[in-house]
Amino acid sequence: MSLSDALPTFLAEARGLLEEMEESLRILKQSPADAEAINALFRAAHTIKGSAGLFGLEVIVAFTHHAESVLDRVRDGPLPMDSVLIALFMDCRDHIENLIDAVERDEPPDGATLDQGADLVARLAHYLGHGEPDADPSPGAGVAPLVLEDPVVNLGRNGGSEDDVWHLSLRFGPDVLRNGMDPLSFIHYLTTMGEIVHLFTLTDAIPPAAEMDPEQCYLGFEIRLRSGVDKARLEGVFDFVREDSQIRILPPGSRLEDFRKLMESLPEGVHRLGEILVGCGAITRRELDHVLDLQASQSTNPPLLGEALVREQCIQPEVVAVALDRQQEVRKRQTQDTRLLRVRADKLDLLIDQVGELVIATAGLRVQSKDTQDSVLMESIYEVARLVDEIRDSAMNLRMVEIGETFNRFRRVVRDVCKESGKDIELVIHGADTQLDKTVVERLSDPLTHLIRNAVDHGIESPEQRRARGKPDQGQVRLNAFHEAGCVLVEVSDDGGGLDRERILTKARKRGLIPEDKELDDDAVWRLIFEPGFSTAQEVSNLSGRGVGMDVVRRDIDALRGSVEIETRPGEGTTFRMRLPLSLAIIDGFLVRVAGNDYVVPLDTVLECLELPPIAEARGDNQLSLRGEILPLLRLAELFRLQGPRGRRRNVVVLHWAGRKAGLLVDELKGQLQAVIKPLGSLFSGLPGVSGSTILGSGEVALVLDVSGLMDLALRDERRGRNGSRTDDNGSRTHGLVQ
Amino acid sequence: MEMILEQDAGHCLLRMEGEMTIYHAMEIKQKFMEILHDFEEVTVSLAKVTDMDTTGAQLLILIKKEAQATGRHLTLSDHSPSVLAVLDLYNLAGQLGDPMFIPHGHGRHGDRS
Amino acid sequence: MGKTVMIVDDSASIRQVVGMTLRGAGYTVIEASDGRDALSKLSGGKVNLVISDVNMPGMDGISFLKEFKARPECRFTPVIMLTTEAGDAKKSAGKEAGAKAWIVKPFQPNQMLDAVAKLMGP
Numbered sequence: 001m002s003l004s005d006a007l008p009t010f011l012a013e014a015r016g017l018l019e020e021m022e023e024s025l026r027i028l029k030q031s032p033a034d035a036e037a038i039n040a041l042f043r044a045a046h047t048i049k050g051s052a053g054l055f056g057l058e059v060i061v062a063f064t065h066h067a068e069s070v071l072d073r074v075r076d077g078p079l080p081m082d083s084v085l086i087a088l089f090m091d092c093r094d095h096i097e098n099l100i101d102a103v104e105r106d107e108p109p110d111g112a113t114l115d116q117g118a119d120l121v122a123r124l125a126h127y128l129g130h131g132e133p134d135a136d137p138s139p140g141a142g143v144a145p146l147v148l149e150d151p152v153v154n155l156g157r158n159g160g161s162e163d164d165v166w167h168l169s170l171r172f173g174p175d176v177l178r179n180g181m182d183p184l185s186f187i188h189y190l191t192t193m194g195e196i197v198h199l200f201t202l203t204d205a206i207p208p209a210a211e212m213d214p215e216q217c218y219l220g221f222e223i224r225l226r227s228g229v230d231k232a233r234l235e236g237v238f239d240f241v242r243e244d245s246q247i248r249i250l251p252p253g254s255r256l257e258d259f260r261k262l263m264e265s266l267p268e269g270v271h272r273l274g275e276i277l278v279g280c281g282a283i284t285r286r287e288l289d290h291v292l293d294l295q296a297s298q299s300t301n302p303p304l305l306g307e308a309l310v311r312e313q314c315i316q317p318e319v320v321a322v323a324l325d326r327q328q329e330v331r332k333r334q335t336q337d338t339r340l341l342r343v344r345a346d347k348l349d350l351l352i353d354q355v356g357e358l359v360i361a362t363a364g365l366r367v368q369s370k371d372t373q374d375s376v377l378m379e380s381i382y383e384v385a386r387l388v389d390e391i392r393d394s395a396m397n398l399r400m401v402e403i404g405e406t407f408n409r410f411r412r413v414v415r416d417v418c419k420e421s422g423k424d425i426e427l428v429i430h431g432a433d434t435q436l437d438k439t440v441v442e443r444l445s446d447p448l449t450h451l452i453r454n455a456v457d458h459g460i461e462s463p464e465q466r467r468a469r470g471k472p473d474q475g476q477v478r479l480n481a482f483h484e485a486g487c488v489l490v491e492v493s494d495d496g497g498g499l500d501r502e503r504i505l506t507k508a509r510k511r512g513l514i515p516e517d518k519e520l521d522d523d524a525v526w527r528l529i530f531e532p533g534f535s536t537a538q539e540v541s542n543l544s545g546r547g548v549g550m551d552v553v554r555r556d557i558d559a560l561r562g563s564v565e566i567e568t569r570p571g572e573g574t575t576f577r578m579r580l581p582l583s584l585a586i587i588d589g590f591l592v593r594v595a596g597n598d599y600v601v602p603l604d605t606v607l608e609c610l611e612l613p614p615i616a617e618a619r620g621d622n623q624l625s626l627r628g629e630i631l632p633l634l635r636l637a638e639l640f641r642l643q644g645p646r647g648r649r650r651n652v653v654v655l656h657w658a659g660r661k662a663g664l665l666v667d668e669l670k671g672q673l674q675a676v677i678k679p680l681g682s683l684f685s686g687l688p689g690v691s692g693s694t695i696l697g698s699g700e701v702a703l704v705l706d707v708s709g710l711m712d713l714a715l716r717d718e719r720r721g722r723n724g725s726r727t728d729d730n731g732s733r734t735h736g737l738v739q
Numbered sequence: 740m741e742m743i744l745e746q747d748a749g750h751c752l753l754r755m756e757g758e759m760t761i762y763h764a765m766e767i768k769q770k771f772m773e774i775l776h777d778f779e780e781v782t783v784s785l786a787k788v789t790d791m792d793t794t795g796a797q798l799l800i801l802i803k804k805e806a807q808a809t810g811r812h813l814t815l816s817d818h819s820p821s822v823l824a825v826l827d828l829y830n831l832a833g834q835l836g837d838p839m840f841i842p843h844g845h846g847r848h849g850d851r852s
Numbered sequence: 853m854g855k856t857v858m859i860v861d862d863s864a865s866i867r868q869v870v871g872m873t874l875r876g877a878g879y880t881v882i883e884a885s886d887g888r889d890a891l892s893k894l895s896g897g898k899v900n901l902v903i904s905d906v907n908m909p910g911m912d913g914i915s916f917l918k919e920f921k922a923r924p925e926c927r928f929t930p931v932i933m934l935t936t937e938a939g940d941a942k943k944s945a946g947k948e949a950g951a952k953a954w955i956v957k958p959f960q961p962n963q964m965l966d967a968v969a970k971l972m973g974p
Contacts, residue, residue: 050958
């Protein structure tokens with residue numbers, strides 16, 4: 001059977017789709033905004049393009065691609081459908097029909113048809129935001145992006161010469177097997193492209209049985225492949241796993257540098273140097289043994305292994321040089337993993353501390369140098385400050401670790417809890433390679449455990465309930481980490497029943513957390529589960545409600561200067577989103593002054609600064625209108641009950657955090673600085689709105705503001721304002737220091 | 740996947756029947772660990788394995804390593820064609836060390852000395 | 853051992869050509885015209901690989917994928933999604949739902965055969 005046997009199917013299908021297009025266009029004439037008709041029109045064009053491509057009908061593919069692109073814009077909204085467009089699409093439809101007719105007659109489209117096509121493409125291009133026809137609509141249109149040869153035909157032809165031996169170094173990602181991507185298949189596929197001269201399977205990464213996840217892939221491969229194909233083709237074999245795996249391919253006759261890089265990037269450790277050389281096929285086992293014997297027999301001033309190998313003319317000098325480098329490393333480090341250096345955490349902490357002091361001292365130097373008016377000195381100091389910045393960044397980087405290891409531990413937690421509760425739950429992990437501060441990762445472990453247990457225990461329904469709701473029996477808990485705007489976001493989601501608003505309200509009232517008659521918006525209701533006293537020890541075993549130890553979660557996250565958001569949909573599931581700072585020790589800050597005291601605001605929370613109009617100040621406004629947007633205004637001096645002398649002017653720092661905004665009213669804006677955060681003593685650790693202290697260049701101490709806490713205060717303030725129970729500014733507002 | 744256990748004092752024979760694939764990896768691992776825990780001498784027969792994927796190969800390596808670490812005597816025997824195909828492609832015969840077929844891959848590079 | 857591939861696409865000609873190409877290479881092929889059809893044709897039996905279009909009337913590719921991956925006997929089965937170059941949002945939704953392999957439409961029959969061979973092994 002050949003492609004032409006299927007052509008009648010294509011023609012019949014295309015004619016059917018052309019009819020659908022006509023029908024959709026008729027509907028659109030009556031009601032141009034009919035989404036269903038637009039969708040049908042798009043899908044018809046899309047299907048014609050896809051099928052035509054399969055038959056190599058490039059003229060149809062190219063033309064339909066233009067029509068489809070414009071339809072895509074109509075479908076997505078930016079381009080409204082109107083009578084002009086409808087007429088244009090009608091012409092396009094007719095043109096496609098002409099092209100199909102030509103295919104049926106088995107002849108190329110005639111000149112008039114081609115001219116008509118070019119004219120239509122120009123008209124379509126007008127709607128795509130560029131004046132001229134899209135000259136190169138690839139990768140979609142025209143020639144298919146990759147025309148691969150038939151692998152069966154290639155059998156035997158790709159034998160290649162003796163020298164065409166490629167080296168492939170493959171380390172498959174942990175999830176490939178679960179994704180249905182078995183290394184076995186890829187390696188088998190390689191055998192259709194050439195001959196595997198040697199293959200060594202690295203099983204080193206398989207952990208002890210207790211920790212081994214049988215669905216995870218732990219294998220690595222070193223492969224010598226004799227093949228005459230090109231590199232792109234060879235790399236293409238691993239397209240589907242490239243994202244998650246380490247795939248390295250060295251072409252035949254690779255240079256020293258390439259081998260060196262490859263060897264340095266291998267995770268297995270240099271004790272296996274000999275094996276790898278043998279596995280590479282650079283030398284044979286016998287040659288290696290021979291040389292080792294020779295080296296051992298020359299007891300006095302023995303030549304180095306590498307020299308011995310080269311003298312014996314077994315291998316190229318450059319390969320040995322690489323190998324020896326590796327061996328020296330291992331001697332120096334005495335550690336299994338050549339890429340890692342083990343350092344005691346306290347040494348690292350000391351370094352960070354010292355870098356912190358250095359940052360402070362440099363800031364001091366800068367302040368003092370300004371007084372000298374010595375431009376040469378100031379320039380030198382500026383240079384030093386720049387270097388200190390770099391050192392700071394490098395030092396902070398040392399503390400960054402991937403969160404994956406912590407994530408993986410929860411597989412067991414989920415499995416155990418599943419066993420206890422008789423549920424079938426899959427843990428899906430995303431963003432395991434997201435890096436964050438070691439301390440943050442460590443201190444995240446407890447709250448994460450809470451949240452995951454909670455999701456499994458209470459979030460995900462029983463299999464019976466799930467079935468009744470039309471969900472698959474197997475529930476899913478997801479762990480996700482990613483970076484966003486100077487923060488790390490860690491999410492725990494489940495596809496369970498969602499939070500129960502009524503139950504939470506009832507319980508909160510019963511516990512006296514809110515007054516009987518008080519109405520709350522959803523967000524506030526969800527937040528209730530974090531309140532201390534919302535759940536009690538009794539409920540740990542009670543599977544019906546949520547909130548086991550959630551106040552602890554909140555406290556842990558607060559302690560990390562982070563915040564938690566909840567997103568929940570009844571019947572669909574709940575997401576707990578933790579927003580965490582990248583680092584705990586040193587931040588870029590913004591210095592402000594209020595009533596004679598200095599405060600530091602984390603710079604990444606600052607949106608903008610502006611001067612408060614005197615009239616707003618005189619009125620004692622608690623809200624601020626910023627370009628039409630009403631923001632709560634936090635009066636820092638009143639909040640902290642500061643008694644010091646106030647400046648003449650008032651400035652507002654607009655803060656944002658976790659999607660919320662607020663204005664912070666201060667006296668003076670003093671600009672950016674680097675703040676080395678010192679933790680507050682236990683006496684002050686409960687202070688809302690303050691997360692630490694720092695020492696300024698002048699030697700004075702400034703408090704570092706906790707924007708998340710301030711936002712909560714602002715929110716409370718806003719609600720109070722809305723309820724009309726605002727109190728006198730100088731009066732008895734007791735939120736803040738006293739609780 | 741069926742795993743049939745025959746035992747007498749201290750020794751057991753575990754017959755693997757069916758697919759040693761990811762769909763059964765969890766139960767196979769658990770079974771492997773159980774028999775290694777319970778018996779001094781273990782033979783795993785692979786004669787009736789109809790299909791094997793990478794998880795199956797990994798589990799064979801795991802049980803070998805584990806037996807070695809815990810001082811158990813483990814033999815993998817009667818490899819079926821599906822098992823041999825995988826172990827052959829992965830060139831694992833040497834690492835597993837059981838007699839199964841004539842290992843390939845030796846002396847391919849010729850003698851250069 | 854014969855392996856089974858399921859092709860889910862609303863275009864009969866694509867189903868026919870893909871089916872023809874894969875059968876020619878020795879695979880057993882099941883054809884389905886949308887997600888719903890595919891799920892009903894799956895019932896009970898196992899397939900070794902699924903190729904699914906994203907944009908289909910009835911049940912679309914992403915919803916199908918989610919239901920497919922939710923079945924215990926299918927959760928580790930590889931899925932190749934057919935997509936247009938414009939479908940980036942679709943692609944991330946597909947990734948979420950468990951698709952790791954993508955082929956951009958229009959494609960050549962041999963491209964499809966190649967992709968299938970990469971995933972199916974011996």
